[in-house]
Amino acid sequence: MKTVLCEENNCLSASVDNFDDSEISLSNMATCNLHGEDSPYFAGWEAYRKDPYDEKLNPHGVIQMGLAENTLSFDLMEEWLLVHPEATITSEQGLDSFKELALYQDYHGLPDYRKAMAKFMEALRGYKVKFDPDRIVNAAGSTAANEVLMFCLADAGDVFLVPSPYYPAFARDLRWRTGVEIEPIHCYSSNNFQITKSEVESAFKRAQDLKKKVKGILITNPCNPLGTISSAETLKMLLAFANKKKIHLVCDEIYAGSVFHSPEFHSIAEIVAEENYTPDNVHIVYSLSKDMGLPGFRVGTIYSYNDTVVTAARRMSSFTMISTQTQHLLSTMLSDSEFVNYYIAENKMRLKERHGLIVAGFERAGIKYLKGNAGLFCWVDMSDLLPSKDIEGELKLWKGILYEAKLNISPGSSFKCMEPGWFRVCFAEMSTSTMEVALERLQRFAEQCKNHA
Amino acid sequence: MKTVLCEENNCLSASVDNFDDSEISLSNMATCNLHGEDSPYFAGWEAYRKDPYDEKLNPHGVIQMGLAENTLSFDLMEEWLLVHPEATITSEQGLDSFKELALYQDYHGLPDYRKAMAKFMEALRGYKVKFDPDRIVNAAGSTAANEVLMFCLADAGDVFLVPSPYYPAFARDLRWRTGVEIEPIHCYSSNNFQITKSEVESAFKRAQDLKKKVKGILITNPCNPLGTISSAETLKMLLAFANKKKIHLVCDEIYAGSVFHSPEFHSIAEIVAEENYTPDNVHIVYSLSKDMGLPGFRVGTIYSYNDTVVTAARRMSSFTMISTQTQHLLSTMLSDSEFVNYYIAENKMRLKERHGLIVAGFERAGIKYLKGNAGLFCWVDMSDLLPSKDIEGELKLWKGILYEAKLNISPGSSFKCMEPGWFRVCFAEMSTSTMEVALERLQRFAEQCKNHA
Numbered sequence: 001m002k003t004v005l006c007e008e009n010n011c012l013s014a015s016v017d018n019f020d021d022s023e024i025s026l027s028n029m030a031t032c033n034l035h036g037e038d039s040p041y042f043a044g045w046e047a048y049r050k051d052p053y054d055e056k057l058n059p060h061g062v063i064q065m066g067l068a069e070n071t072l073s074f075d076l077m078e079e080w081l082l083v084h085p086e087a088t089i090t091s092e093q094g095l096d097s098f099k100e101l102a103l104y105q106d107y108h109g110l111p112d113y114r115k116a117m118a119k120f121m122e123a124l125r126g127y128k129v130k131f132d133p134d135r136i137v138n139a140a141g142s143t144a145a146n147e148v149l150m151f152c153l154a155d156a157g158d159v160f161l162v163p164s165p166y167y168p169a170f171a172r173d174l175r176w177r178t179g180v181e182i183e184p185i186h187c188y189s190s191n192n193f194q195i196t197k198s199e200v201e202s203a204f205k206r207a208q209d210l211k212k213k214v215k216g217i218l219i220t221n222p223c224n225p226l227g228t229i230s231s232a233e234t235l236k237m238l239l240a241f242a243n244k245k246k247i248h249l250v251c252d253e254i255y256a257g258s259v260f261h262s263p264e265f266h267s268i269a270e271i272v273a274e275e276n277y278t279p280d281n282v283h284i285v286y287s288l289s290k291d292m293g294l295p296g297f298r299v300g301t302i303y304s305y306n307d308t309v310v311t312a313a314r315r316m317s318s319f320t321m322i323s324t325q326t327q328h329l330l331s332t333m334l335s336d337s338e339f340v341n342y343y344i345a346e347n348k349m350r351l352k353e354r355h356g357l358i359v360a361g362f363e364r365a366g367i368k369y370l371k372g373n374a375g376l377f378c379w380v381d382m383s384d385l386l387p388s389k390d391i392e393g394e395l396k397l398w399k400g401i402l403y404e405a406k407l408n409i410s411p412g413s414s415f416k417c418m419e420p421g422w423f424r425v426c427f428a429e430m431s432t433s434t435m436e437v438a439l440e441r442l443q444r445f446a447e448q449c450k451n452h453a
Numbered sequence: 454m455k456t457v458l459c460e461e462n463n464c465l466s467a468s469v470d471n472f473d474d475s476e477i478s479l480s481n482m483a484t485c486n487l488h489g490e491d492s493p494y495f496a497g498w499e500a501y502r503k504d505p506y507d508e509k510l511n512p513h514g515v516i517q518m519g520l521a522e523n524t525l526s527f528d529l530m531e532e533w534l535l536v537h538p539e540a541t542i543t544s545e546q547g548l549d550s551f552k553e554l555a556l557y558q559d560y561h562g563l564p565d566y567r568k569a570m571a572k573f574m575e576a577l578r579g580y581k582v583k584f585d586p587d588r589i590v591n592a593a594g595s596t597a598a599n600e601v602l603m604f605c606l607a608d609a610g611d612v613f614l615v616p617s618p619y620y621p622a623f624a625r626d627l628r629w630r631t632g633v634e635i636e637p638i639h640c641y642s643s644n645n646f647q648i649t650k651s652e653v654e655s656a657f658k659r660a661q662d663l664k665k666k667v668k669g670i671l672i673t674n675p676c677n678p679l680g681t682i683s684s685a686e687t688l689k690m691l692l693a694f695a696n697k698k699k700i701h702l703v704c705d706e707i708y709a710g711s712v713f714h715s716p717e718f719h720s721i722a723e724i725v726a727e728e729n730y731t732p733d734n735v736h737i738v739y740s741l742s743k744d745m746g747l748p749g750f751r752v753g754t755i756y757s758y759n760d761t762v763v764t765a766a767r768r769m770s771s772f773t774m775i776s777t778q779t780q781h782l783l784s785t786m787l788s789d790s791e792f793v794n795y796y797i798a799e800n801k802m803r804l805k806e807r808h809g810l811i812v813a814g815f816e817r818a819g820i821k822y823l824k825g826n827a828g829l830f831c832w833v834d835m836s837d838l839l840p841s842k843d844i845e846g847e848l849k850l851w852k853g854i855l856y857e858a859k860l861n862i863s864p865g866s867s868f869k870c871m872e873p874g875w876f877r878v879c880f881a882e883m884s885t886s887t888m889e890v891a892l893e894r895l896q897r898f899a900e901q902c903k904n905h906a
Contacts, residue, residue: 324749
């Protein structure tokens, strides 16, 4: 099968020219590269996969710091599972529910699960806001949740404004199958990468100048990759802008429970609660992959204040449903308020401690970083070490870190950062001793770079 | 929020006319009715939901015969689960795997699960063919598997030929988000609804006359709603046609393990194995929702002989992954050959017995039916009872059966059947005693109809 690759942004306008009469043809979607995997972000994972570090078995292997995973609090969940066998429908104690739940395939999801998820989302926000279980829409991870929202809110060719640097896989999740385009809202180190009104307006205008219809703004709050949060003022500015332009505001809050330090986190739900109307244009995405460290379970949530979106997204969730085995387990776990409150507090404490260790390591190594208070990563400034102050220089430095220092960290260019030399470094997926090894390697590498400069 | 509904087939060509400046607009997709829920097929479910039959608590309620579910062999699975607690990563015995698997989020799926699924697919086909685990692509149910294949094989506006009558939700699954169109291959009662070459050619020509590009044929084998299988000759004819026209052949074989009577089932994989080349244009869809009765677990499979499709579909499976909790359980269960072979044989025996009971009931009631040997339903001919020989007459009869006889069965028109008076009646989701009540109600209703005629 010969496949013809079309240019990234021309994917959707590619015509039947791809059709070769001597071959059986696929869709333009299957053969274009909008899947976004041709990126250092994914290449680094591959390097790790081929040569993974192990303290004893492979002490010179690649250490994975490119994956925003959280293994710090698994023991809490394991302890809970041991004393709650009834939460498992395939256990002797839970088997009474097996038949009913294994059969259940309604896209509304299990009512008890939705209640528990709404309550958990309230707990994560310090019970400052209420969530209606009937507005909870299930999706198999936030990857799917974000895509479903794009399908609901925008037509192919329409634009969403997304503050950059942004999560590399958004290029796939928001665009690939939907045809939606991303116009970045540029953020800069000069104000610690905070979103400004003037940059939002510039991004809007750029899209309009291209005769594109802007359908919304999508932010991550807490921000991936920055590890910082949006202030209440920023959220109000974004909501006011969205209201004025009659566009949507999607807030991906998958790190809502991973804010481990002041200042206090504000969910868009709090801003909405302050308004004296329920906005039709605000939508929240959540997932248990980060705060609970359960990416394998594929548990995503769309919370929309718009009735039509709830209905349409729920119908679309037919394509991305969560296993009832998993829904039932989580419904039991997340309904246990005592456990939930303990878990949230303890997990934050562990993240804070871990974050303290890694930034201490950066300081020992003379490496600068953005002061963050959330997430599973630091946003690190290694522009001092660049061989040249451009993307090529950044990728050269990245390769050195990956293949010489054997650390998989992710270069800012894969997050569409405007300034070269920034890297995202994840810290919650490894043991403390592995992190110490990683920090030593980084320090040694930085010293070598400086000596060679 | 005011929503503007566009005409079903104009959904994708609808322009920005839907955009009302005074409102925040959604996508055409979210507001069109291509989701297909405005159908008696779904309305019947709703009637059941509001007034479900219960032998003791609600003996005059609606009996559900509109859902192709299989509860006949749950006891076998429950027995297996009791002696295999290690298959459950949230049980004391399986907890060692919890951390690793709850964290695992690779779209390749668990290697052991893919191996087990490939082996299970071989077992279901009597070990007559081999399946390569590296061609297994995961999806959260066959709903998603079919949609992913459409995204990979066809562009918006392209056509797939689908023999009618066909599964009502194909109108949603194949079309809604992909923009792909369905051209029916008409099948008729005169030859027991078998697919003929001349009707395949007619459908192809109709699409061509509309200036549409035909990208493939999609069949269900065993067929939903017919409960029959395609002969090897039919499969060879379809493959030859697809090869000649350089189009795809998708075989949805989700009832492959539910063939309970002769003639013998032939998978397209057997036909492919006989060829002296590996075809780039053949793709199989499978799921555990029917043969294993596990729709709640959302376990779908795409098996493609085309490398590019495997790669693209796997990337798309990011949006529709199966919980690792569920993958691990099934990987252990499906690797147990002794259990698998016993389950398949016993389940078929139970289906055969149940099918025998229901057709005996039809005969007592003087109701005609298509002789079937597979699936969880019968295709029943009640044209004798129609008040008028058209769709209106069929829907009138359907309402009588639903609201007077209180049986939710599905009218042929929701399957796009060309001849009025056919109904799909499911038989594997209820107890024998409930089925007896249903058959008595049906007999009484049929007699009333005949007396009033």
